[in-house]
Amino acid sequence: MTVLHPSGSGASRRTFVAAAGASGLAALLAACGGSSSGSSGKGSSGGHGTTLGSTADIPEGGGKIFTDEKVVVTQPSKGEFKAFTSVCTHAGCQVAGVSGGTINCACHGSKFSIEDGSVKHAPATSPLEELKLDVTGGKIKLA
The missing domain is CATH 1.20.5 (Single alpha-helices involved in coiled-coils or other helix-helix interfaces)
Structure with a gap:
């Protein structure tokens, strides 16, 4: 051209x-997965009322990443479900997995607690943003 x-x-x-x-x-x-507004990890998550899946899909002591919605749902203890943005607060990459009690980013090795999204391993210094859930009748939705 x-x-x-x-x-x-x-x-x-x-x-x-x-x-x-x-x-x-x-x-x-x-x-x-970054944007010109920075890599705070906020903003790109699925919308209010979005159905993510079934409680049976979320292993106790683990979690599941909903890539399209940019959400990770965890079950730290039986019947307790938490949701966080799945965008790493370090460089804006989408987290890659949940194991060993942490939400793990493959880009640079950051790890976050499945209980509260707090940083368990650097280089990230900010926690994952917690999202509100509606868990009713075995279905998990963003509140």
Whole structure:
């Protein structure tokens, strides 16, 4: 693609390099799940009333990640369900799994408590945002 200046000549090298850099940055942010507003881990979670699944889908002492909704639901103890954003507060990556009592991010090794979303292993320094749940009749919904 050729970008023309008002004079009709081709784009300058500086313009081309700047455009290529902006495209690369956009691709990097998309790949890491980040956004231009920062990586606080807030904002992209599923909406109010979104049905996530069944209580039977969530193992006791573990959890399940709902990738499309950007939510992780845990069951720290029998019958107790918690929900957190599944976007890591360190670099905006989506967490990859739940095991050993923690929600784990594969990007840089951060780990968060399944009980309260607090940081159990750096590099993250902020907890996962806790979300409200409605658990009724064996169904789990975001409240």
